[in-house]
Amino acid sequence: MALTTDFAGIDAGSRAAESKDHSRYRIVPARHPGRLAGTIFAALVIIAVLYSIFTNPRWGWSVFAEWFFAEPVLVGLGRTLLLTVLAAISGSILGTALALARVSKSPLLSGLSWGYIWLLRSIPVIVLLLILNNLVEQIERGEWKDSHGHDLRMTVAFHEAQKLLTDATGPTQP
Numbered sequence: 001m002a003l004t005t006d007f008a009g010i011d012a013g014s015r016a017a018e019s020k021d022h023s024r025y026r027i028v029p030a031r032h033p034g035r036l037a038g039t040i041f042a043a044l045v046i047i048a049v050l051y052s053i054f055t056n057p058r059w060g061w062s063v064f065a066e067w068f069f070a071e072p073v074l075v076g077l078g079r080t081l082l083l084t085v086l087a088a089i090s091g092s093i094l095g096t097a098l099a100l101a102r103v104s105k106s107p108l109l110s111g112l113s114w115g116y117i118w119l120l121r122s123i124p125v126i127v128l129l130l131i132l133n134n135l136v137e138q139i140e141r142g143e144w145k146d147s148h149g150h151d152l153r154m155t156v157a158f159h160e161a162q163k164l165l166t167d168a169t170g171p172t173q174p
Contacts, residue, residue: 079136 053059067073102113 079140083132083136 098113101109104110
């Protein structure tokens, strides 16, 4: 303890000047000998895998292209993109409105927003996927009502709004 606290023979001003003068030090770059070897090894593995994928006739790229560009796959891709765009736009609008309601001073608006989050968080994802599939099929047929006469256009928007609302306001608190 005496070595670190006993400065009787050293002037305080010279100590401060020494600690700020770093000109006598030479900057040496850090050495990473394993990084270069690891990079070369990873590059060789990637090249070998890509070479195998693109040159091996057993991959059957013509069969892949035939099935990947088949009409049902492209229809499914179009359906997915349409649903994604509609859900993002309507969910953002509804989620913003509900987030503003959640942080408002009105107990009614805040309570309704809290209830909405609680309700949609309790719906399992598989049930939501079944509802979304039903929604898309009815959109394609031009039908907007389920067997009970309820409008299904907002199903996706409600779930996207709940996710946006949760991101904006935090977890549900009673």
